[in-house]
């Protein structure tokens with residue numbers, strides 16, 4: 001009797017030293033360090049390098065990596081033109097997928113898959129994802145692309161390229177924390193997809209394009225945008241309770257809650273909630289925040305026993321909205337952070353590569369024979 005692991009649940013196909021998750025306790029660590037410490041003390045740049053190299057960098061290594069990211073922020077003119085020529089109204093995840101694939105056409109090193117080449121390309125892509133996403137946003141809004149600056153942090157430069165205005169230190173730091181929280185998350189669907197592609201000895205651009213496609217779906221990266229759709233549909237805090245109760249009674253899914261691994265609070269959602277609360281206390285509680293507070297209470301009361309709690313996507317949208325980012329860009333921002341985890345995981349797996357080739361239980365017919373077209377009904 002074959003046991004089918006639906007959704008590959010519980011299937012362990014490789015080892016990794018990058019990320020540990022204990023879903024029952026709500027624990028997430030990178031290189032053994034709790035996510036709360038990364039969020040409080042580190043930066044996206046440092047976490048990206050730590051993931052790529054599998055250890056905390058020295059100050060010198062970090063400065064070198066930071067300089068390499070800055071030096072690689074600009075995108076080729078041909079890619080900028082492709083982004084300008086994209087049809088109006090496309091979803092930015094479609095645009096990102098196409099742009100990253102095209103970037104591979106412009107990189108003479110694209111097909112190299114040695115560990116050194118994979119790492120060099122990773123640094124370029126970590127730097128350029130943010131420029132691509134900002135350029136898509138600008139051109140889709142009918143505005144000129146804003147060239148990157150090299151005197152801003154990765155997070156600050158992205159916000160600058162989006163709006164053309166230099167963000168405050170607080171805005172940059174808030175966005176940086178959001179990037180840290182999303183940089184890696186173990187063997188999720190998009191990381192697995194990137195690894196599956198790399199396991200065929202395919203190139204980094206193909207790996208990242210595949211991963212973007214996997215992240216795009218509403219059960220994975222697309223959930224943060226779906227949360228904002230839900231908040232917009234609810235509209236006012238006093239409507240939240242009836243809306244959620246009705247959905248739960250009809251066994252409909254609430255976006256931003258539940259997780260394949262966490263059966264407790266997702267620790268990232270706690271960090272984001274604290275920041276959302278901080279902004280709410282400073283600037284007055286937004287409708288969004290009040291609605292989320294109500295939903296969280298109902299979910300914990302009614303679904304907590306089943307292990308359904310708010311996940312990372314629950315509060316991220318309000319934080320991004322406060323930064324003036326449109327909801328269509330929430331999933332691309334997820335990609336802009338997760339690129340580090342994707343690259344690091346591909347590099348780690350490549351060191352001990354084996355072609356991924358799972359199996360499916362055959363439940364179709366047997367002993368059949370070919371019927372000519374003319375004899376078929």
Ligand SMILES: CC(C)(COP(=O)(O)OP(=O)(O)OC[C@H]1O[C@@H](n2cnc3c(N)ncnc32)[C@H](O)[C@@H]1OP(=O)(O)O)[C@@H](O)C(=O)NCCC(=O)NCCS
Nearest residue numbers: 219220223252253254255256257258259260306308311313
């Ligand atoms: C993430 C997700 C796909 C995980 O799914 P899963 O591990 O397969 O969870 P299950 O579907 O087994 O859920 C177990 C039970 O909780 C319920 N449940 C799970 N997620 C729920 C949600 N978001 N809203 C309401 N009920 C939910 C299921 O209906 C199921 O109920 P049942 O026992 O009565 O059948 C799922 O929780 C979901 O769709 N969440 C919304 C999308 C989202 O926020 N995704 C981002 C993840 S970071």
